[in-house]
């Protein structure tokens with residue numbers, strides 16, 4: 001749990017006043033468009049760009065809002081031209097980038113270019129050569145991109161530290177300054193260019209805050225290729241603590257879509273698309289459109305889900321509740337006063353699932369299924385349906401009646417009995433948590449009130465988990481705690497990260513557990529036999 005604390009030193013610089021969203025006239029809603037990378041990697045040829053851009057039109061995707069056509073890595077030359085300007089690889093693009101921009105504009109699409117805020121771009125050329133990066137050339141390159149007619153810039157982060165450090169997830173410099181420099185260079189061109197920061201979530205861009213620097217910022221390492229459900233799980237956990245930073249003009253970018261690509265089932269693609277849409281991530285299609293299945297295409301063309309993404313309020317869904325290894329519930333507001341709820345089935349089989357309306361704050365509401373378009377009428381208390389393996393339920397809820405909010409009696413972790421290495425940790429003047437729970441360490445709270453009847457109780461955990469990751473692990477961007485009531489077997493509870501640092505609380509993680517006795521006679525033991533749990537601040541037990 002100490003591993004990542006050094007990061008704080010570099011992310012605390014205040015780049016701009018908090019709350020000043022980038023006002024560059026574009027990117028007010030999440031970007032929608034196409035980028036070939038997840039299917040074609042860095043080797044996309046001019047002919048492929050032409051074919052796939054025409055497919056965006058022939059498949060009618062442009063009419064649904066997919067208006068940006070972006071190039072990715074692999075287009076640059078390895079040396080600048082005689083005037084020092086960035087230029088292209090004539091093998092890949094014999095007609096050149098300006099001609100491609102014209103081709104794309106003539107189709108009625110906007111054109112996006114790609115560069116890198118480091119010494120070199122990411123992709124491997126062979127030998128000692130590298131494709132060009134923009135570091136130190138920002139003013140010139142921004143002017144060149146504007147001159148070519150670029151409407152969008154995806155700005156990567158390879159070789160950001162120096163010419164030998166390829167990818168650095170813990171760089172010894174502030175990465176944000178590179179993005180500020182390019183933001184200002186783009187502004188100086190006078191051309192509105194959507195600025196897409198792609199530094200993979202390094203140094204927690206949502207908290208720079210990147211909303212003052214870019215129209216979107218990647219929150220995580222790449223989604224692929226290859227696509228996988230494990231990658232989705234890693235990224236979904238990573239957005240938990242930063243959903244509040246999405247707003248008009250600036251959005252969390254969960255990376256380009258894998259809809260249409262191998263590695264995800266059709267149901268997983270559906271869940272991926274709906275979640276990305278509702279979290280207000282850019283929706284950038286990234287598959288070979290010449291080979292897309294009717295099923296994948298219909299996922300991308302769901303106008304009800306697209307409308308959630310493009311909703312004028314621009315607010316992300318937020319994490320509400322995790323039923324560990326079973327399902328997640330997320331929800332958020334829409335401009336018309338309604339609520340969108342997204343339920344993810346973590347189970348690997350088709351199953352009956354009951355969505356409790358109280359998990360999104362309602363006792364009743366009128367629901368529409370946004371995947372199918374079916375009206376479900378008025379739902380009271382809960383709704384039970386069948387969900388496919390890794391499938392999702394996506395509901396628009398109107399006329400919601402508020403459910404009574406539970407009240408909790410709180411038990412501070414520092415008042416518990418600590419054993420096996422568990423120890424208090426001072427976070428700041430007002431917050432001390434108990435760390436080193438798990439891997440032998442235990443925290444036991446005693447005298448817990450089971451009320452008049454005991455039985456099953458709703459618990460609310462306030463914890464800190466800064467154990468973020470750029471690669472898939474056993475619990476990517478989460479930690480497990482096992483919660484035992486009155487010495488009973490510990491129940492696994494999986495807690496997503498609360499930040500990329502160890503000083504920000506997640507408040508009110510809810511879990512319902514049986515086994516309480518009446519009166520102030522209960523114990524709750526937190527442990528994990530094989531790994532560290534989060535650090536705990538307090539546990540609430542519903543009165």
Ligand SMILES: *[C@@H]1O[C@H](CO)[C@@H](O)[C@H](O)[C@H]1NC(C)=O
Pocket residue numbers: 161162163164165168171172
């Ligand atoms: C590049 O930066 C890395 C740290 O990010 C450092 O280990 C390495 O020595 C640096 N190389 C040069 C040539 O400065």
Ligand SMILES: *[C@@H]1O[C@H](CO)[C@@H](O)[C@H](O)[C@H]1NC(C)=O
Pocket residue numbers: 039040288289290291
């Ligand atoms: C894209 O799909 C077409 C049609 O199946 C195929 O001919 C082509 O090779 C594919 N391109 C790539 C890069 O996979």
Ligand SMILES: *[C@@H]1O[C@H](CO)[C@@H](O)[C@H](O)[C@H]1NC(C)=O
Pocket residue numbers: 427428429430431503504505
């Ligand atoms: C202490 O940390 C908590 C959790 O991040 C935060 O809510 C609180 O504002 C902090 N208090 C002070 C005095 O810094």
